[in-house]
Amino acid sequence: MEITLTPKPHFVVIPWLATSHLIPIVDIACLLAAHGAAVTVITTPINAQLVQSRVNRSGDLVTSGITVTSIPFPVADAGLPEGCERVDNVPSPDMVPRFFDAAMQFGDAVAHHCRFMSPRRPNCIIAGIAHTWAHVMARELGTPCFIFHGFCAFSLLCCEYLKRHKPHEAVASLDEHFDVPAMPPFKCRLTGRQLPVQFQTSCAFKDRLGDYREFELAVNGIVVNSFEELEHDCTARLAAATGKKVFAVGPVSLCRSPTLHDSDAASDDAKRCMVWLDAKKPKSVLYVSFGSAGRMPPAQLMQLGMALVSCPWPVLWVIKGADSLPDDVKSWLQQNTDADGVADSQCLAVRGWAPQVAILSHPAVGGFLTHCGWGSTLESIAAGVPMAAWPFSAEQFINEKLIVDVIGIGVSIGVTKPTEGLLTGGKDGDGGGGEEKAEVGAEQVKRALKSLMDGGVEGEERIKKVEELKAKANHVLQENGSSYMNLDKLIQSAI
Numbered sequence: 001m002e003i004t005l006t007p008k009p010h011f012v013v014i015p016w017l018a019t020s021h022l023i024p025i026v027d028i029a030c031l032l033a034a035h036g037a038a039v040t041v042i043t044t045p046i047n048a049q050l051v052q053s054r055v056n057r058s059g060d061l062v063t064s065g066i067t068v069t070s071i072p073f074p075v076a077d078a079g080l081p082e083g084c085e086r087v088d089n090v091p092s093p094d095m096v097p098r099f100f101d102a103a104m105q106f107g108d109a110v111a112h113h114c115r116f117m118s119p120r121r122p123n124c125i126i127a128g129i130a131h132t133w134a135h136v137m138a139r140e141l142g143t144p145c146f147i148f149h150g151f152c153a154f155s156l157l158c159c160e161y162l163k164r165h166k167p168h169e170a171v172a173s174l175d176e177h178f179d180v181p182a183m184p185p186f187k188c189r190l191t192g193r194q195l196p197v198q199f200q201t202s203c204a205f206k207d208r209l210g211d212y213r214e215f216e217l218a219v220n221g222i223v224v225n226s227f228e229e230l231e232h233d234c235t236a237r238l239a240a241a242t243g244k245k246v247f248a249v250g251p252v253s254l255c256r257s258p259t260l261h262d263s264d265a266a267s268d269d270a271k272r273c274m275v276w277l278d279a280k281k282p283k284s285v286l287y288v289s290f291g292s293a294g295r296m297p298p299a300q301l302m303q304l305g306m307a308l309v310s311c312p313w314p315v316l317w318v319i320k321g322a323d324s325l326p327d328d329v330k331s332w333l334q335q336n337t338d339a340d341g342v343a344d345s346q347c348l349a350v351r352g353w354a355p356q357v358a359i360l361s362h363p364a365v366g367g368f369l370t371h372c373g374w375g376s377t378l379e380s381i382a383a384g385v386p387m388a389a390w391p392f393s394a395e396q397f398i399n400e401k402l403i404v405d406v407i408g409i410g411v412s413i414g415v416t417k418p419t420e421g422l423l424t425g426g427k428d429g430d431g432g433g434g435e436e437k438a439e440v441g442a443e444q445v446k447r448a449l450k451s452l453m454d455g456g457v458e459g460e461e462r463i464k465k466v467e468e469l470k471a472k473a474n475h476v477l478q479e480n481g482s483s484y485m486n487l488d489k490l491i492q493s494a495i
């Protein structure tokens with residue numbers, strides 16, 4: 001009898017060029033490979049190194065199923081500094097449009113590669129949010145195209161509501177509250193200032209929002225780094241609201257062991273963190289980090305710092321952009337925090353890249369002060385760590401509502417305005433909160449942290465909920481778990 005073997009479907013995965021997009025979408029690629037798909041990740045030369053090192057840490061089965069293809073990024077043509085291949089490395093807001101121009105040119109080169117150079121045509125494309133050209137390429141190749149936003153289903157649902165009903169345009173000021181009743185009976189109460197960048201008048205890529213919408217409407221489906229049991233019925237609601245298939249395939253960070261691998265351990269910062277944590281009691285440490293690029297204005301950083309150094313709990317604090325802080329803040333940090341990882345120090349300050357997934361899964365960590373980026377939020381849930389929410393920008397104020405009010409696994413610091421960001425156009429924009437004066441004082445921070453780390457009955461309840469979610473998170477990617485089955489469905493949709 002002749003047996004016909006169906007070839008494995010070939011996924012082409014094109015991450016949006018931002019650190020926090022690359023991390024989860026490459027993990028999605030790894031999960032697809034682990035489920036038997038052939039995967040090509042197409043990215044720029046500098047990002048290809050990052051992608052390859054992540055792939056290499058995922059075991060032989062995955063590594064052999066993934067090809068990383070690098071295509072030059074036209075920085076010189078766009079007038080960007082050499083090596084500027086991620087939007088978070090763009091030196092100033094006025095250069096952001098140039099980055100998007102370069103990304104469009106990159107898209108032409110990717111399409112040319114897929115049409116004429118690639119040894120095998122894709123059966124399915126998964127593209128990051130701002131690669132708005134991807135659906136045109138997919139149509140020409142005759143393949144389905146899926147979008148990866150990096151947001152959770154709840155935030156995507158709220159954004160869909162905002163795009164359709166525009167409640168933010170009916171209020172008189174950026175500080176007036178309105179409801180986003182995307183998931184009744186829960187009302188998500190926000191102000192205009194707290195909305196994701198595309199809803200801000202100061203958005204640095206306003207003229208591209210039409211392309212974004214066209215892309216969203218043209219795709220065959222949405223891939224979400226989340227799991228169905230986490231966000232109530234948000235994935236089903238999102239599918240109904242958009243008319244698209246929605247595949248929740250996370251938490252994707254669980255695609256590999258959280259322990260440090262050799263390449264991670266090579267970083268001194270990573271080693272220092274782990275050795276310092278090893279010397280702490282279980283669940284005693286407060287971990288503080290604001291994502292891949294979150295920076296606070298100096299006055300705000302000082303208020304946070306004063307709260308952290310007076311905490312009774314050991315603190316592991318990741319500070320981005322420390323080199324560009326004013327001298328007085330730098331010397332305060334030097335005097336009040338430990339940069340070397342002395343085992344008995346109270347506040348370890350990490351100025352580089354921290355091994356976040358390994359930190360969160362260390363038994364010493366008992367709470368996470370986070371900016372509510374979705375990657376960080378889900379990593380915290382997967383590790384069973386409750387959160388204190390300090391949203392900075394993007395969809396993080398919406399995620400805060402999910403963490404604190406919907407799921408009940410965190411406390412709010414009480415931040416009302418965004419912290420200055422590259423994509424909101426910084427200080428000049430309506431949305432940029434880059435003020436000299438701190439919005440949140442040290443005492444306010446301390447109160448919220450006490451509730452997180454030492455919150456009595458309510459604190460116990462939060463811990464219980466997040467530990468239940470951790471157990472579910474660890475189940476969903478195993479055989480017959482919801483995310484496992486959604487990965488299989490995603491692969492089936494390409495056959």
Ligand code: UDP
Nearest residue numbers: 020023291292293353354356373374375376
């Ligand atoms: N991250 C990390 N070390 C750092 C800072 C960030 O590993 O020092 C990782 C973190 O684990 C997460 C991602 O970077 O996967 C940040 O993504 P998130 O969506 O939370 O925030 P964003 O960077 O988009 O603001």
